Amino acid sequence: MAKENPENPSYTSFLEDPHGIMGHRGGFWGWFGTFDHKRIGIMYLCGILASLMVGGLFALLVRLELFFPGETIIGPQAYNEFFTLHGAIMVFLVIVPGIPAALGNIALPMQLGAPDVAFPRLNLASFYLWCVGAVLLVGAMAMGFVTDQTGVDTGWTFYTPYSLKEHTAGDAILMSLVGVFLLGFSSIFTGLNFLTTIHKFRAKGMGWFQMPLNLWALYATGIMQVLATPVLGITVLLLSVERFLEIGIFDPVLGGDPILFQHFFWFYSHPAVYIMIIPAMGVISELITTFSHKHIFGYRFIAWSSLSLALLSFLVWGHHLFVSGQSRMAGMIFSALTFTVAIPSAIKVFNWTATLYKGVIRLQTPMLYALSFVLLFTIGGLTGLFLGVISIDVHLHDTYFVVAHFHYVMMGSTLVAFLGGLHYWFPKFTGKMYPEKLGQFISVMVFFGFNLTFLPQFVMGSRGMTRRYWDYDPEFTLMHQLSTIGAFVLGISLFIVVCYLFWAAYKGEKAPPNPWGASTLEWESPSPPPLYNFVEQPPLPELYEYDELVYDDEEGGYVRKLRDGGEVRSYRRYVRSKPSGGH
Amino acid sequence: MAAHGHGEHGETLSHIASMRVLVGTFVALLFLTVITVAAAYVDFGGRGLNLAVAMLIATVKASLVILYFMHLRYDRLFHTVIFVAGLLAATLFLGFALVDRGQYEDDVIWDKDNQPAIKPYTPEL
Amino acid sequence: MSEHAHGDQKGSRFIQHHYDDAQHQFDSGKLAIWLFLAQEVLFFSALFVAYIIFRTQHPEIFEYGSQYLDRTMGAVNTLVLIGSSFTAAYAVRCAQLRNQRTLVICLAITLACALGFLTIKYFEYSEKIHHGTLYGKKFVPHVDPDGATFPEDAVIKPCIHGSEGNLGADPSIPPPAEGEAAPCPDNTNMFFTLYFAMTGLHGLHVLFGVFVFIWLLVRAMKGHFTPDYYGPVDYAALYWHLVDLIWIFLFPLYYLI
Numbered sequence: 001m002a003k004e005n006p007e008n009p010s011y012t013s014f015l016e017d018p019h020g021i022m023g024h025r026g027g028f029w030g031w032f033g034t035f036d037h038k039r040i041g042i043m044y045l046c047g048i049l050a051s052l053m054v055g056g057l058f059a060l061l062v063r064l065e066l067f068f069p070g071e072t073i074i075g076p077q078a079y080n081e082f083f084t085l086h087g088a089i090m091v092f093l094v095i096v097p098g099i100p101a102a103l104g105n106i107a108l109p110m111q112l113g114a115p116d117v118a119f120p121r122l123n124l125a126s127f128y129l130w131c132v133g134a135v136l137l138v139g140a141m142a143m144g145f146v147t148d149q150t151g152v153d154t155g156w157t158f159y160t161p162y163s164l165k166e167h168t169a170g171d172a173i174l175m176s177l178v179g180v181f182l183l184g185f186s187s188i189f190t191g192l193n194f195l196t197t198i199h200k201f202r203a204k205g206m207g208w209f210q211m212p213l214n215l216w217a218l219y220a221t222g223i224m225q226v227l228a229t230p231v232l233g234i235t236v237l238l239l240s241v242e243r244f245l246e247i248g249i250f251d252p253v254l255g256g257d258p259i260l261f262q263h264f265f266w267f268y269s270h271p272a273v274y275i276m277i278i279p280a281m282g283v284i285s286e287l288i289t290t291f292s293h294k295h296i297f298g299y300r301f302i303a304w305s306s307l308s309l310a311l312l313s314f315l316v317w318g319h320h321l322f323v324s325g326q327s328r329m330a331g332m333i334f335s336a337l338t339f340t341v342a343i344p345s346a347i348k349v350f351n352w353t354a355t356l357y358k359g360v361i362r363l364q365t366p367m368l369y370a371l372s373f374v375l376l377f378t379i380g381g382l383t384g385l386f387l388g389v390i391s392i393d394v395h396l397h398d399t400y401f402v403v404a405h406f407h408y409v410m411m412g413s414t415l416v417a418f419l420g421g422l423h424y425w426f427p428k429f430t431g432k433m434y435p436e437k438l439g440q441f442i443s444v445m446v447f448f449g450f451n452l453t454f455l456p457q458f459v460m461g462s463r464g465m466t467r468r469y470w471d472y473d474p475e476f477t478l479m480h481q482l483s484t485i486g487a488f489v490l491g492i493s494l495f496i497v498v499c500y501l502f503w504a505a506y507k508g509e510k511a512p513p514n515p516w517g518a519s520t521l522e523w524e525s526p527s528p529p530p531l532y533n534f535v536e537q538p539p540l541p542e543l544y545e546y547d548e549l550v551y552d553d554e555e556g557g558y559v560r561k562l563r564d565g566g567e568v569r570s571y572r573r574y575v576r577s578k579p580s581g582g583h
Numbered sequence: 584m585a586a587h588g589h590g591e592h593g594e595t596l597s598h599i600a601s602m603r604v605l606v607g608t609f610v611a612l613l614f615l616t617v618i619t620v621a622a623a624y625v626d627f628g629g630r631g632l633n634l635a636v637a638m639l640i641a642t643v644k645a646s647l648v649i650l651y652f653m654h655l656r657y658d659r660l661f662h663t664v665i666f667v668a669g670l671l672a673a674t675l676f677l678g679f680a681l682v683d684r685g686q687y688e689d690d691v692i693w694d695k696d697n698q699p700a701i702k703p704y705t706p707e708l
Numbered sequence: 709m710s711e712h713a714h715g716d717q718k719g720s721r722f723i724q725h726h727y728d729d730a731q732h733q734f735d736s737g738k739l740a741i742w743l744f745l746a747q748e749v750l751f752f753s754a755l756f757v758a759y760i761i762f763r764t765q766h767p768e769i770f771e772y773g774s775q776y777l778d779r780t781m782g783a784v785n786t787l788v789l790i791g792s793s794f795t796a797a798y799a800v801r802c803a804q805l806r807n808q809r810t811l812v813i814c815l816a817i818t819l820a821c822a823l824g825f826l827t828i829k830y831f832e833y834s835e836k837i838h839h840g841t842l843y844g845k846k847f848v849p850h851v852d853p854d855g856a857t858f859p860e861d862a863v864i865k866p867c868i869h870g871s872e873g874n875l876g877a878d879p880s881i882p883p884p885a886e887g888e889a890a891p892c893p894d895n896t897n898m899f900f901t902l903y904f905a906m907t908g909l910h911g912l913h914v915l916f917g918v919f920v921f922i923w924l925l926v927r928a929m930k931g932h933f934t935p936d937y938y939g940p941v942d943y944a945a946l947y948w949h950l951v952d953l954i955w956i957f958l959f960p961l962y963y964l965i
Contacts, residue, residue, distance in 0.1 A: 115726045118736045192743045200736045226743050227672045230751035238754070238905065247901045248844030249758060255693065255895030260761065263680045264754050314672055318679060327686030330679060532726070595804045595935045596734040597942070600797060609794040616790065620783050623964035630767055630965075637960040644956050652797040653949045662742045669746030673753035677760060684761045693766065694894045 009535065013431065014038050017531040020124070035120035036531060038429055040127050041105030045422075047134065048094055048102050049498050052415075054138065055089035056491050058082050063453075063487040066480045069472050076470040078145075080153035083468060085141040087156030088176065092183045093134050095414050096272060099279035100225075101130065101190055103421045104218050106429050108194060110522035111212045113203025113540070115532035118196040122189050129186035136179030143172040152176050155468060157265060158239060160250040160258040165243050177240040184233045184268075187275070191225025194218050203521065205540045209303070212520045212543060213296065216303040217282020220310035224271040224278075228314070232268035235261070259325045263317070270317035271310075276410060277377075278306055280417035281348055284370050287420050288352045290518040291367035292359025295544040298351040305344035312341045322390050323397045331390050338388035345381050349374060364516070365439035369420030372447045373413055380408030383458065398468075401461025404454045412450050419446070419497065426501065427515050431528040432508030438500055445493040452486025512557025517549040524560075598657040608651040615644050720937035730936040741943040745950050748913075752954055755906045759961065762898055772892055773899030774962060775853030776841050778832060782963035785828050786955065792821030793952040796945040803928075803938035811941070812928050818948065819921040822914055829911050836900075843904045847897030903962055910958060913951050920944050 018030030018039075031039055062082050065072045074082065105123065109116055117123050144151010149170035154163045163173060198219050202211065239261070241247055248254030250261040289296040296302065318326055318334030352374055361367070383405040387393050396402060427433050456479040461467075465476045472480065514523040522529075524538035541548070541560070552559045619640040627633050650656040655663055692698050720730065727733040763770050799814035840848045851857050924944055927933065933941055 119740065120726070188747055192740055192747070195743060196736050196740045199739055200732065223668075226747050227669060227750055230747045231676070231754055234751050234754040234909075237909075241905070246844045246846075247905060248897060249901050249905065251844070252692070254844050254901075255898040256901070257684070257691070257761070259687070260680070260684075260758060263676075263683070264757075267676050267754075314675060318683070325687060325690070327683050329686050330683035333679070333682075596731055596938070597738070597804075599804045600801055602801075605794060605797050605801065608797075609790065612790045612793075613787065616783065616786050619960055619964065620779065623779070623960070630771070634965055637964055641957050641960050645953050648793060648949055648953055648956065652793055652952075653946055658738075662738070665739075665742045665746050666749070669749040673749055673756070676753055677757045680757050681761055681764060684765065688765050691765075 011526065011530045011535045013526070013528040014531045015431070015528055019531055033124070035116070035124060037105045037109050037117050037120065037123060038529070038533075040123050041102050042429065043127060044097065044105060044130065045102040047130065048098055049501075051089050051093035051134065051138075053495065053498065055086050055094060056494060058086040058089070060487055060491050062086060063484040065470070066472070067484045069474050069477060071471075077150075077153065079470040080155075080468070081141065081144045081151040084152050084155050085138075088137060088141070088152070088180075090410070091156055091272075092137060092180055093130075095276045095410050096187060097130060097183075097190075098276070098414065098418050099283060099421065100194070100218060100221055100275075101126070101186075103283065103418065103425060104190075104194060104279060107421075107425055107522055108215065108218055109197060109201065110428075110525065110529065110533050111215055111520050112197065112201050113206065113521050113534070113537065114197060114201035115534075117193050118200055119193050122193055126186045126189040126193070129182045129189070133179045133181075133183035133186060136182065137176050138179075140172045140174075140176035140179060143170075143175070157269075158236075159265075160239070160242075160261040161252060163239065163243075164251050165246060174240055174243055177236040177243075180236045181233055181240075184229045184236070187225050188229045188233075191222035191229070195222035195226065198222075203537070203540060209300065210540070210543055213285035213299065213302050213306075214279075214282040214520075216306045217278050217285070220306040221275050221278050223307075224275050224310050224313060228268045228271035228275070231264060232272070235264040235268065238264070259321070262321050262324055262326075266317040266320045267314075270320065271313045273406075273409070274309060274313040276414045277345075278309060280373070280414040281306065281345075283417045283421035283424075284352065284373050285348075286518070286520065287366050287370035287424060288355050288374075289544050290424075290516050291362050291364065291370065292356050293362070293517060293546045294355055294359035295546075296351065297354035297357075298347075299544070301347055302351050305347045309341070309344040312337075312344065316341050319388055319393070322393045335388055335390045339385065342381060342385055342388075345377075349378060349381075363440070365434070365436060365443055366420045366424040366516070368440055368443040368447075369416050369423070372443065373416045373420065376408055376412030376416060376447075376450070380405060380413055383408065396461060398466055399461035400457040400465045400467055403467050404457035404461060407454050407457075412454070416446070416450075419443070422501070424516065425522075426504070427511030428522060428525075428527050428529070430505045430508070431511055432504050432506075433511045433515065434504040434508055435500055438496075442493050442496055442500075446490060446497075449486050449489030449491075449493055453483050453490055454486070456480075456482045456486075512555045514549070514558040514560075515556070517546060517551065517558035519544055519546060519549065523558075598654060600651065600654065600657075604651055608647050611647055612644055615640055615647075619644075720932075720934050722932065722937045734937075734939050734942075737939045737943055741946050745946060748947075748950055752906075752909070755902070755909065756957075759902050759906065762902065766893075766895070766898070768893040769896045769899045770965065772853070773841075773896050773903070774965060776836075776839070776849075777903075777963050778835070779963050781828055781832050782959050785825050786959045788821045788824050788828070789952045789955050792818045792825075793949050795821070796948045800938065800942050800945050803933040803941045804935055806935050808928065808931060808933075811933065812925065815921055815925045815928055815941075819918065819925060822918045822921060825914055826911065826918070829907070829914075841900055843901040844897055847900055849892070906958055907962070910951070910954055913954075917944075917948055917951055920947070 014036055018024055018026045018034060019036055020030065020034035020039075022029040022033050031043060034040060034043075061073070062079065065074050065079055065082075105117070141152050143149055144153070149172055150168055151170075151172050154168060154173065158173070158177070161167060198211070198215055238249055242250055246254075249256045250258050252258055285296060285302055315337045316334055318330050319338045322331050322335075363371075383401070387396055387402060387405060423434060423439060460476050460479040460483075463476070465472060465479070511527045513525065513527050516523075519541050520543065521538065521541065522533075524541065525534050548560050548562060549558045550561045551557070619637060622636055622640065623633075627636055649666070655666070723730050723733055727736070795814040795817040799811050799818065802808070802811035802814060836842060840846075840850045842848075921944065924940060927940070
């Protein structure tokens with residue numbers, strides 16, 4: 001081994017230090033069999049980005065078909081399968097796992113000051129479940145195109161009685177349900193892992209209210225993942241058994257109840273949308289404070305609002321059933337409860353805005369995404385309130401208004417936050433910088449393309465354009481065309497993001513340990529970090545305090561200038577070296 | 584922070600159940616099983632009451648299992664919170680679904696020969 | 709952070725590197741298993757919701773259908789599971805007190821009880837298949853609730869959705885006369901659908917328990933479990949108690965009312 005210089009101790013980055021079921025062997029199994037949360041996060045990231053591209057491709061095909069009324073490129077059966085595929089892939093493979101599994105896995109243990117999650121092998125198992133679920137889900141949907149069988153054309157919600165055997169023959173739906181079941185358990189185990197890690201692996205001196213807000217968000221998400229997702233599991237299991245054995249639980253001909261299916265399905269799927277958005281809000285809290293160089297406003301309010309949003313999310317699922325046969329009484333109760341669920345989100349938006357006030361705002365790529373989020377989430381959230389009013393929902397249900405609403409919150413908010421977080425932590429886990437100017441430009445294009453796609457859809461929906469329709473009245477043609485053009489702008493921009501990120505991972509400029517001047521623990525470690533996250537356990541920094549962080553030109557990033565001694569603590573002094581053989 | 588049990592061989596990682604508690608709980612559960620089967624043959628006057636008695640006995644049995652076999656009585660409070668949270672979520676689920684079904688039961692066609700009379704709706708044009 | 713404890717006589721070699729010590733690992737696992745149990749409660753809750761909804765609205769199919777179930781078999785299964793719960797709890801105590809012999813015996817008994825439960829279930833299910841009292845469309849009973857085959861010339865009402873002369877809907881319908889097949893309430897098949905769904909899911913969990921206890925038994929015989937490492941025994945026992953808990957409710961709900 002080279003002579004160790006105590007001033008510049010050497011360390012091995014996790015990218016060159018495999019540890020997993022094959023011991024310390026590298027290569028394929030160094031990644032696919034790893035126990036390291038950072039590698040697992042990166043693998044999730046690759047899978048999720050690939051799924052995003054596939055799901056996005058089908059969205060573009062759907063939008064292309066809708067460019068003109070009548071048949072444009074595909075017939076109605078294929079159209080039904082395309083939008084089902086788009087929805088199912090995006091919900092189950094991209095947005096639900098997105099931020100927790102990819103970004104959470106990378107950031108959570110480091111933000112806690114922990115060497116790994118509580119159960120690394122369970123973490124790997126969650127990833128395997130995601131992979132198998134993804135293969136089954138996508139495979140089932142592909143069956144409809146490749147074989148003669150009817151593909152999955154029920155919509156991602158699999159409503160009965162249409163999804164029962166007599167209406168849709170074939171095994172494709174069964175296979176996709178099994179895939180969803182496995183994906184559900186992937187989510188449950190991830191939540192379980194994160195909850196335990198946050199309880200048991202906080203660094204010494206880090207109490208609950210000294211945790212970064214991202215962790216509060218992941219904690220709230222974990223609660224929902226553990227309590228709500230099993231109901232999805234039993235629902236798809238029952239539907240599979242129903243299709244396979246015709247037991248009759250949801251089949252009205254045999255005495256079953258199709259509305260029961262909807263209750264079961266939405267008991268999970270409503271908290272699911274909060275599983276999507278709450279981690280996004282956690283990321284945004286981090287981005288806004290870092291890029292305003294200012295302490296977050298109302299830390300405790302944001303922490304409590306994450307928890308209360310998680311708990312309230314269990315009370316409102318019936319607002320998806322307003323026009324499905326649910327009784328009026330239940331509808332009224334759910335409508336009233338839906339109004340309350342807007343409150344914690346609003347608290348967060350106010351706090352973020354107040355953080356920005358008098359901050360030193362730097363408009364780098366993650367911040368541009370964060371600012372987009374605040375606007376797009378406000379629009380999405382407010383339109384959700386319109387839909388929560390039963391009398392309005394009767395007109396807007398199953399129209400493009402709903403489609404626009406949920407795209408604003410799922411894509412305009414969650415996906416945008418995902419991209420922001422991805423750019424934010426990219427230097428940390430790759431050790432490289434992405435191209436900043438390109439990133440900024442594309443984030444503006446994403447914002448522009450997104451609004452061009454979905455603002456016309458609000459207009460269409462309120463004028464009566466029904467969703468999931470292959471054909472439409474010619475009066476909607478202009479809106480559809482605007483929407484399609486926007487979709488292509490958006491799709492191409494996202495594709496460019498994925499391309500430049502992959503490029504930058506290999507060829508990007510070397511990143512300093514703390515390019516953004518952020519105050520959370522993960523930035524106290526070199527980029528990329530070593531296997532167990534910290535070369536030496538760093539002292540806990542003051543959370544969200546930026547006085548000590550100053551930009552150092554030589555380093556190209558921020559260093560911590562300690563108030564008392566004037567000593568500059570920089571992690572540049574860690575020299576990255578190759579591993580010296582076995583451990 | 585966990586309750587360390589002081590067993591016959593010193594400290595362990597968690598509370599050690601005494602034989603008295605384990606055997607006692609076991610015997611109580613056996614006894615209650617006998618009672619609940621016997622109670623099934625007694626008519627308490629009305630199907631609601633029969634159900635209530637059976638559920639009461641089942642709840643007592645369940646509590647014994649949870650508190651003593653599962654050590655929840657001697658364990659940290661947070662584990663109880665977790666379990667109760669699960670039960671609460673399930674109760675919530677049940678409550679709303681039950682109320683809803685109760686309200687739309689009149690629209691359900693249970694018997695084809697005995698369909699509910701739903702007037703067809705003709706909008707005023 | 710990574711103190712290797714390989715071959716250390718003091719600490720168990722099963723304490724993983726990222727934990728501070730045995731207590732840290734045990735507490736983390738305990739928290740996780742309780743989260744898993746909460747998840748299992750929610751997993752079963754949907755079926756309990758279905759049961760309660762159907763029972764509230766149509767109690768007649770439950771009263772009629774439950775006559776087809778064998779109370780003795782159900783009671784024996786209950787006692788078997790309670791016994792196995794006791795031995796599982798006892799096994800944890802044995803591991804805590806370094807009593808390996810009794811630990812192995814307890815785990816073996818628990819395993820045997822689980823297999824016994826499944827065997828009795830097998831007999832119950834075969835009887836149902838034989839009698840035609842199955843779920844959904846397959847509910848075509850050849851026997852009446854007392855087990856007597858319907859007479860040769862009896863007209864057996866289909867019972868599914870819209871059969872004539874059904875009970876429950878109209879209490880003024882007189883009971884069947886001599887030689888006449890007793891018509892079952894409309895949609896009695898739903899009772900059996902729920903019965904098979906709930907006991908089937910429960911049985912699957914018992915089966916998973918069998919695999920878990922086989923694994924534990926092998927490890928116990930190899931002496932892996934010591935007072936500073938008995939997490940797996942404790943967590944598996946907790947899982948097993950939950951399986952028992954669910955049966956404690958299933959038994960009266962299906963067999964006793």
